[in-house]
Amino acid sequence: MGKKRVLVLCTGNSARSQMGEGLFRAEGGAGVDVFSAGTQPGSVRPEAITVMKEIGIDISGHRSKSVDEFAGQSFDYVVTVCDNARDNCPVFPADTERIHWSFEDPAAVEGGEEERLSAFRRIRDQIRERVKTFLRDHAVIDK
Numbered sequence: 458m459g460k461k462r463v464l465v466l467c468t469g470n471s472a473r474s475q476m477g478e479g480l481f482r483a484e485g486g487a488g489v490d491v492f493s494a495g496t497q498p499g500s501v502r503p504e505a506i507t508v509m510k511e512i513g514i515d516i517s518g519h520r521s522k523s524v525d526e527f528a529g530q531s532f533d534y535v536v537t538v539c540d541n542a543r544d545n546c547p548v549f550p551a552d553t554e555r556i557h558w559s560f561e562d563p564a565a566v567e568g569g570e571e572e573r574l575s576a577f578r579r580i581r582d583q584i585r586e587r588v589k590t591f592l593r594d595h596a597v598i599d600k
Contacts, residue, residue, distance in 0.1 A: 484592055496541065
């Protein structure tokens with residue numbers, strides 16, 4: 458079995474898709490070649506970097522990328538992690554399996570730093586569980 462190519466898409470490629478990329482890479486090991494992108498890229502949220510570091514995953518070197526950077530590339534799976542990305546996802550080759558996971562946007566949570574970090578932790582943990590289930594169900598784990 459060769460490496461599976463996974464693209465995680467969100468709107469801004471600033472939080473959910475960045476955490477998804479880090480989690481796929483950490484949980485999937487050598488079994489996945491994973492990337493993330495956004496339909497309207499911004500910058501990686503510091504809260505996402507913080508909560509991922511809490512579980513030993515460093516995404517501080519990540520940058521927000523446009524889905525256009527991946528035009529013409531083939532992926533085994535394209536995972537959208539927000540409804541806007543699902544609705545605005547470009548067309549990929551027919552052999553690409555599109556999967557949608559709808560997660561609340563932690564960047565939309567208002568309040569103090571602890572409230573925001575709590576929201577990011579909750580979404581991180583939800584994404585982590587989905588990634589683990591996905592890797593198990595698709596027999597992708599190659600650790």
